[in-house]
Amino acid sequence: MFTQIAGIVLLAMMFVIATALPINMGALALVGAFIIGLLSHLPAKDIFAGFPGDLFVTLVGITYLFAIAQNNGTVDWLVQKAVWLVRGRVVVMPWVMFFVAAVLTAVGAVSPAAVAIIAPIALRFADKYRISPLLMGLMVIHGAQGGGFSPISIYGGITNQIVERAGLPRNELALFLASFFFNLLVAFLIFLYFGRQRSSRDTHQDAEPEERVGDRKQEQQGLQLNFHRSLTLVGLIALGVGSLVFELNVGLLAISVAVVLVLLEPRAQKGAVDQISWSTILLITGVVTYIAVLQKIGAVDLAGNSVSHIGVPLLGALLLCYIGGIVSAFASSVAVLGATIPLAVPFLLQGQVHPVGVVAAIAISSTIVDVSPFSTNGALVVASAQGVDKDRFYRQMLIYSAVVVAVGPLLTWLVLIVPRWL
Numbered sequence: 062m063f064t065q066i067a068g069i070v071l072l073a074m075m076f077v078i079a080t081a082l083p084i085n086m087g088a089l090a091l092v093g094a095f096i097i098g099l100l101s102h103l104p105a106k107d108i109f110a111g112f113p114g115d116l117f118v119t120l121v122g123i124t125y126l127f128a129i130a131q132n133n134g135t136v137d138w139l140v141q142k143a144v145w146l147v148r149g150r151v152v153v154m155p156w157v158m159f160f161v162a163a164v165l166t167a168v169g170a171v172s173p174a175a176v177a178i179i180a181p182i183a184l185r186f187a188d189k190y191r192i193s194p195l196l197m198g199l200m201v202i203h204g205a206q207g208g209g210f211s212p213i214s215i216y217g218g219i220t221n222q223i224v225e226r227a228g229l230p231r232n233e234l235a236l237f238l239a240s241f242f243f244n245l246l247v248a249f250l251i252f253l254y255f256g257r258q259r260s261s262r263d264t265h266q267d268a269e270p271e272e273r274v275g276d277r278k279q280e281q282q283g284l285q286l287n288f289h290r291s292l293t294l295v296g297l298i299a300l301g302v303g304s305l306v307f308e309l310n311v312g313l314l315a316i317s318v319a320v321v322l323v324l325l326e327p328r329a330q331k332g333a334v335d336q337i338s339w340s341t342i343l344l345i346t347g348v349v350t351y352i353a354v355l356q357k358i359g360a361v362d363l364a365g366n367s368v369s370h371i372g373v374p375l376l377g378a379l380l381l382c383y384i385g386g387i388v389s390a391f392a393s394s395v396a397v398l399g400a401t402i403p404l405a406v407p408f409l410l411q412g413q414v415h416p417v418g419v420v421a422a423i424a425i426s427s428t429i430v431d432v433s434p435f436s437t438n439g440a441l442v443v444a445s446a447q448g449v450d451k452d453r454f455y456r457q458m459l460i461y462s463a464v465v466v467a468v469g470p471l472l473t474w475l476v477l478i479v480p481r482w483l
Contacts, residue, residue, distance in 0.1 A: 065360040068097045072351065085340060087347025094351045101358045111353020113346055116437055119177065119312030120342045124444045126300070126319040127181040128336035131447075133326075135293040138286060140186045151190045155197055158183045159204035159248050163241070165305060167208030171215050172394075172428075173437040174304040174311040175205045178297075181445040188447035195457050196255035198442035200248055202432050207244035209428060210237045216398070220424050223402050229409055229416040239421040239477060244429065247465075289326050296322055338444035341451060345440045352391040352435075374414045378422065378478050381405050382470035385427035390466055391435045397427045414478060422473040429469045433462035 071093050079086035098108045130136045147153050158179055165175040180201050187197035210217040212233040224231040286294070296318040304311040319333075381401055389397040401423055409416045431438040434455050439462065446454045 062363075064097065064100045064358055065355075065363050067100065068093075068355045068358060068360045071097065072355070075348075075351075085343055085347075087342075087344035090347035090351035094347075094354045097351075097354050097358065101354075103354070103357065107357060108350070108354055111350045111357065113349045113353075115310065115312060116349065116440065117312075117342060117346050118310075118316065119173065119437065120345070120440060120444050121337055122312040122315030122317075122319065123177045123181065123441060124337045125333055126296070126315045126322075127445065128333040129319055129322055130181075130293050130297065131185065131336075132331065132333060133289045133293055135290045135297070136182060136185045137189070138290055138294075139182050140189055143182070143186060144190070151192065154183075154186060154190075155192065155200040155252060156248075158197065159200045159207070162201050162204030163208035163244075165208065166205045166214055166216075167211040167237075168213065170305040171308070171311070172205045172209050172431065173441065176201055176438045176441050177311050177315070178301050178304070179205075180441050184442070184445045185447050188449075193255045194446050194449055194454065195461070196251060198446065198458070199251050199255070199432060199461065202438045202442060203244040203248045203251075203429075205438065206428050206431055207241045207248070210240040210424060212237065216394070216424070216428060220398055220402065220420065223398065224416075224420055229406065229420070231420070232417045235417055236421050236424060240425050240428070243425050243473065243476075247429070292325055293322055338451065341434075341440065341444045341455065344455070345435055345443075348391060348435045352388075374409075375478070378405065378414055378419050379470070379474045381419075382422050382426040382474050383466075385423050386430045386466050386470045389427040389436070390430040390433035390462060394428045394431055394436070398424060401427060418477040422470075422477040425473045425477075426470040430462060430466050432458065432465055434458045 075086055075089045075093060078084060079089060094108050094111070097103075098105070127136065143154065143157075144151065147157060162175050162179050165179075166172050180198060183197045183201050184194055186192070187194045208214065210220065212218070212221070214237075217233065217237060220236060221231055221233055300311070300314055300318050303309040303314045323333075381404055384404075385397050385401040388401075402420060405419055405423065409419055430436070432442075433439045434443045439458055443451065443455050443458055
């Protein structure tokens, strides 16, 4: 019990220290994992078992590939074509990204795969056309989460299987629509708020001189596909088809495509490795490793089991929504769904709260927080941001995710659970 509580307290201390001092929180988290491991008599191999190797490879592979694509002008060409497709109405582009991401996950794509492909292009677009990068990144993530619970999606399939095994009534369409419209509402609110803001670059700098704007427009208008850009475009298409259709690991596939491009054109390698977001990768993988240690010593289970024995089902459902949201902000949403929904079974079987509403509320609470920079989706957005101070952008994402964690579960509880209980 002491070690479990100490682990949670130490996590809070890390946030305070990393906020007050210019220390990478990932480094702090790795030290924290070592300390808690010693207190819990965990061998080093058990601590390292929590290191998210798949997330590490995904972040390295995606940022490496898109650094190459940016250096040779492929991303700029894609952005130029995107402007042409929307007939120059740049303001609608965040919504295009939202719905494209939603469609991809709704038809079965893994959410991080969809975000990994769309986010770098969307954030490059935001940088070029002075759209708030925070707005663009959040629209991509909420779009991916909005489509994430369709009956043929990964999240939807897993959640429906868990419900069926527990012997609870299920409504696949209700789960999908609840998630979609909740994320659509959130996207609408952030579009209203952040859409009025200029990008952080413009907030701190004067507008570009008219000559520079003209030069940039002329460069964009003259940007054409050449041999190297065509090869890169084929590589990006292969990344999309391989990860979305054949369900290959997006990180391994991305780094494979990048290596092939470098072999075909060695000069494309220049500076690309330096553009990998190493500080972001250290931050995220360190914190995720620490959370894995907390899960291993039972700190998360302690909280979950305490909630499952609460005698007031309505309050228990609210607390489970919060547990799902808080833990999922640092860990795998799929794992959290698999662990949290079964905890609700004891009081759902009492019939005092509606199972469909509770399951939908827990599902949304556990996935809407994937905007957290410690989740795969949030980490991809932070790593893909262009033309911004990465530390400042990370803090903005962290503040937004904290608001979502604080408010999101409460809203799902009020909308999906309380009305059916009354």
